[in-house]
Amino acid sequence: GAGVSQSPRYKVAKRGQDVALRCDPISGHVSLFWYQQALGQGPEFLTYFQNEAQLDKSGLPSDRFFAERPEGSVSTLKIQRTQQEDSAVYLCASSLETPGLARRSTDTQYFGPGTRLTVL
C-alpha cells in the first residue's frame, strides 16, 4: 500500500512569508507526528495528533508554528512569518495505534520523504 506522502518536497520562501506543508499519512493510521530535522542533526519532535485531536504540541518552537488535522487524516503544518532559522527538513510520520485498547502499546512510526524548507 501507499506510504506516507508529503508535499511539496521542496519549498523556498522569502523571510516573512507564510508556508503550508502537507502530510498524507498511511490510510487508517490513527497517530500522526511532525518532526523538524536541521542539517546534520537528528529529527526533533514538534507535535502529535491522535485522529483530529492535537494531544501534544510541546515541541513547536514558537507561536508562528501551527498544525492541524481537521478530519483525522491529512495534516498541515503552517509556519507564519518564516525566519531563516526555520530552514530545515520537516518530516511527518504516522502509526497505527488504535486508541481505547486495554493494553497500551507503541506502534512503529513510518516516515514520509520530508519537505525541505529553505528560507532566504
Add this chain to the structure above:
Amino acid sequence: AQKVTQAQTEISVVEKEDVTLDCVYETRDTTYYLFWYKQPPSGELVFLIRRNSFDEQNEISGRYSWNFQKSTSSFNFTITASQVVDSAVYFCALSGYGGATNKLIFGTGTLLAVQP
C-alpha cells in the same frame, strides 16, 4: 529527561566488513521502546528494528543484529558483511509506551560509508 547518544559521528568500512553502531540512552521510564532507523541520501527515514524494554533477547534478522543491554543502557546495531547500499546515516531512537509518549527521541546519527 530522555536522551539518546550516538558517539560515533562517522564510520568508514570496506565492503564485506562487519560494522557495529553504538547507541546509549537515558530514560526514567520503566517501559520504553528503542528503534533504529536508516536515512539514505534520498532523505527518507526507513524503519529497521524495534525492541521493547521488557525483552532483552537479542536477535538476528538477515545481515542485521542488535545487542540490547539494560544494565548499560545500550542498544547497539551490527551490520554483517556490509554492502555499498548500506551507506547512509543511521539513527537510534527512544520512545515511551503509548499515546503522546510515543514521540521519538533521536540521537544525532552515525554516518556509515561503505567503500567498494
